[in-house]
Amino acid sequence: MQLRTEPFVLNIGPVHPSTHGVFRMRATLDGEVVVDLEPVFGYLHRGIEKLAEERTYSGVIPLTDRLDYVASITNNLAYVLAVEKLAGITVPERAEYIRVITSEMQRIAAHLVSVGSFLNDAGAYFTPFLYMYRERENIVDLFDMLCGQRLLYSYMRIGGVSQDLPDEFLPALRKFIPHMRSRINEYDWLLKENEILLARAKGVGILPRETAISIGASGPVLRGCGVKWDLRKADPYSIYDRFEFDIPTGIQGDCYDRYRVRVEEMRQSLRILEQAVEQIPAGEIRGDVPQLVRPPAGEAYAHVEGPTGEVGFHVVSDGSIAPYRCHIRAPSLMNLTALKDMIVGWKVQDLILIFGSFAITMGEVDR
């Protein structure tokens, strides 16, 4: 038997503890059940694409940090790859290794934030969140050592990276890898088999495989649906073809699968890190690139597998020192396309959980 009540509209956000930034969902509720949902974007729109048109090619790098601010390295990398493709710049070997190492560290850090906030949305009162942040702190420390800041790294440069690894970096990283591995196992004990989490997240917010491909989902959201599509394997940029790792996939594309895919990806990232730390050669870290890059007129699209999905930069050059057009493919924005389909019919609590399982960053969605 279904009890019907008068539907009412609930504005979730823009200021709400679980919207991961300033996002607003206009939910129509029938009692506890969501019957309609309209996402409202734009509260964090800063016009980065427009700003990029007025800056030099290297001046855009600090802007890209501010897209997905929990994963600035991968944004940096995507942009830098696009400009390098456009200008035909080759990158020294050591710089490629450093890029891979930093990207994978960043992926672990970003996934820790995603998983932590997902579990926090599920209602595990801040404990897993703070555990994840405790581990993330180790990575942030390493980034601080590497480039002097803890969140907005601006580390990649056109033709390489900004600075070489300090002497104490690799020993600290070697120490970090086994530590992190044991901690991931520990946190799996914490909530992986928890009955309440299974009941809350399993089978909830299912994104069918076909829909996922159709909406252009990428990253853990796509892989959670069982699609084995990871740009590091499908279209290996940088030197990802030299490393051995697996692509974890989910089964049915529910919240739990997305959560598990993220955790497994952290393990795979640790594998890549281990290999990269062993193989990293000595040498130059930056190609011979002038301060003001002037790529020839043309356009290039480069993409990387960021923690949220495929981060792409479409850079159009007119031969001047500033990009003519710099389009950013924001994975979070695309992942949110099917938000309504997934949430309608579930309850308010599931709404929060499903939304949390996307692990979006509003800086990237609104740009």
Place this chain on the structure above:
Amino acid sequence: MTTSLLTTEVAKQINEHLPGAVVETTDAAILVNGNSLLDVADFFKNTAGLDFDYLTTITAVDYYQYFEVIYLFVSMEHNHSLVVKARCSRENPSLPSLVSLWRSADHQEREIYDLMGITFEGHPNMKRIVLWPEFQGHPLRKDYL
């Protein structure tokens, strides 16, 4: 590695099915006629051998005389990609929407409408996405100041 399909060969295939759809072919991209964009897209999605099931990104560039909308199609099955472009005039910026084929066009077309001012015919929800509804102008146009 995602291979970029040879544009000339794909253009030939399109020409066989939809004569007059291809305007120009370069090494990097195929420029198609704006009016037949939807047919071309449908052809891409449903032709064996092409099977473009994944619309990665849509971009619009303002070239002062015209707008150019750039589509990047990827096929997950064959792991190949193709760039398709379409142009529309500044006076009447409008193109057919691809939402009926790929839902990923939904937010991206809305964003292009919002920031570049190109209307996509057939889009179910052609509203501003990041700016508020009363906003005047389209900021990513080169003449917007």
Place this chain on the structure above:
Amino acid sequence: MKFERYGIGIAKGLTVTMRNLLRRRITTQYPEQRLTVSRRTRGNELVWSKEKCTGCATCAKTCPQGVIHIVTSPGEENSYEVEEFEVDTGYCISCGLCVEACPYDALYMSYAFELARYRRGELVLSRNDMLIENKQASAYFRPEISETLPEQELLIDRKE
């Protein structure tokens, strides 16, 4: 909440939290306890060496935010005299591109990071506020001063 596992998952979770109860707390109580920051810290301030600077204004050109204001006049012996050199650190995003661009290594990021001010105007630094004689420069892009700074304290080296 299907109890097919009879609450084993819940019990496992409880052991993990209990183990963490006995672990060392991660909090650093900031004003009293401090961790040594990285040698390459990009503090929200610039440090400037008057001797090395030639007034080429590369830093001002590179700055993505355009917050470096530099006025020069032709001096003796084919050189420039820096008349004004101002940085509005309120708009500075500490990206470090100016330091990287400086061809004469005359500009440094600062090692200090506690730079809150009460008024916006106080955030604008003039040339005398930035002199290297009075400020601690960071080793960001200046590896030669790296050894003079204390080694960074890493959380991973802490005991559990």
Place this chain on the structure above:
Amino acid sequence: MMVVPNITADAFRHFAPVASDWPGNEWWHWLVFTVIIIVFILVMVIIFIYLERRIIAWFAARIGPNRTGPFGVFQNIAAALKLLLKEGVNPTNADILIFWLAPIVVFAPVIAVFAVVPFQDGALLKDLNIGILFVIAISSISTIGVFMAGWSSGNKYSMLGAMRMIAAVVSYEIPVVLALAGVVMLAGSLSLNDIVVAQERVPFILLQPLGFLLLFVGGCAEINRSPFDLMEADSELVAGFHTEYSGIKWAMFFLGEFGEMVVMATLIATLFLGGWQGPGLPPWLWLLIKIFIVDFVMIWTRATLPRVRIDQLMALAWKFMFPLALVNLIVTAIQVLAWPDALPLYVIPINWVITVMLVLLGSKLFKLGWGRVEV
């Protein structure tokens, strides 16, 4: 046994062994106990909040409040002072009278419940012969206050939280009462004092493990503790029914909430852990220790577990706990009737076996009902 001088006990044993009938010739007995209870509640709430913040911080690898006073013990007093001096904000849409009454309706029953809780043999405000009934009846009044708050705030989040609260309390009252009925049968009395006295040899947690489990889980749900805290789910409903409250009114809710927690911990300690019974230490200290143990377990579960969904909450009450509570009641009744003088030595293992089997069976059969609703 170590003899510990016990001022309270001696004093009351002399004047009022067990409180006499209303209207009472020992009027000061009422006065003293009323003051004691109010002070006890306020002090306990402050201690509970302090412990909650501190221990949950330790669980999450933090430190917790440690600035105000030694180890931060005055933090809550400072917070209370701040709240007292804060401006009370009334929302435009609020139904002002109900909005103002709600915190009082939430907090008052919490104090009233302690009238029947014994701190020692006979040391209680009034040894009602319907003690447990009184506790259940009075503590449920808080729910009305919560609903008043949710309704009068004119906020949709508050309303949702209040509706969830009503649903949860109405559902969980049943297994909780059934679980308590087992204890009442064993003790043969509804009076809390008699129940504690009946636990002189064996605390009822050994005789009634299933009842304890049901009361603990159901109690957590009734006083909206995690994992059943979805009435004020901070990550979903912002703050649930007290979203719109501020200042002293909000403080009253907070007091009421933690007061309920004190009540629940005291009730569990009294009914299942033997109340003030215990060797060596003075009885009131035993009671406090047991209350704090229960409190610690509640904090521990809060630090670990995610939140359940509203339909799962209801399913748990009606499909899992309710049948188990009924079976428990029947088993207890048979035991009490068949072997009134049975030695605990035999009854305890039998009851534990029954409990384990029932829980396993219940877990096996328990299925969650609805998930997605077609709209």
